Ligand SMILES: O=C(O)CCC(=O)C(=O)O
């Protein structure tokens with residue numbers, strides 16, 4: 480089957496046959512978002528927006544350009560996990576989140592992109608990323624891949640060291656209850672492995688971590704319970720069209736259907752309709 484076609488088929492089956500438990504979650508509402516998150520976004524949209532000023536609204540890992548802030552209110556996290564569990568229980572076909580995580584949900588296939596993740600990126604994450612990561616395409620993020628990862632003792636426990644196929648990533652802890660499973664971050668991927676130092680970052684439910692996709696990171700094993708996190712890999716075609724972040728070469732693009740990897744052939748063409756061949760060879 481052509482690249483992307485299976486995903487389109489799954490998405491269409493889901494939209495025909497899946498009955499959401501919480502249909503109201505499929506359209507982003509400001510009431511889902513934490514007050515601190517809204518304040519930080521408003522600051523970024525104000526005429527006196529600056530990195531120094533924004534740091535008053537965020538926790539930052541010194542020297543790492545990794546930031547944490549509340550994103551969702553607790554009720555949203557609870558309802559959202561319930562919705563994902565309900566979907567997991569359905570017999571509908573499910574795609575894997577990415578090449579590393581075996582368990583979780585592709586939010587595009589579940590029908591959450593258009594009215595939830597895209598407005599979240601455009602209205603809220605874009606102002607934050609443009610202040611935090613202007614040098615990493617933060618001000619020209621134009622597509623994303625969003626998924627939820629799930630860890631438990633009988634599923635995946637941890638995630639090995641990697642970098643993301645993104646310019647900027649948001650990782651929000653959704654619950655449920657678990658012990659350990661901290662994220663760890665080191666330097667950007669060009670730093671040789673023997674020179675890397677790792678810093679652990681704890682999950683706080685409802686809170687999100689913003690980081691550059693090319694910063695090496697992974698997740699330690701959980702030792703009990705169940706962990707669900709929402710991951711949004713945000714892409715800037717202006718950045719990745721010049722150099723593929725996965726293989727460091729000028730991308731050689733091939734046509735695909737569906738989501739693609741955020742490259743564009745020309746600025747006028749519909750975004751995300753191509754993938755770099757490095758992702759498929
Ligand atoms: O386990 C996590 O929360 C991290 C997931 C992650 O880094 C990824 O999917 O790119």
Ligand SMILES: [Fe+2]
Nearest residue numbers: 641642643696
């Ligand atoms: Fe990652």
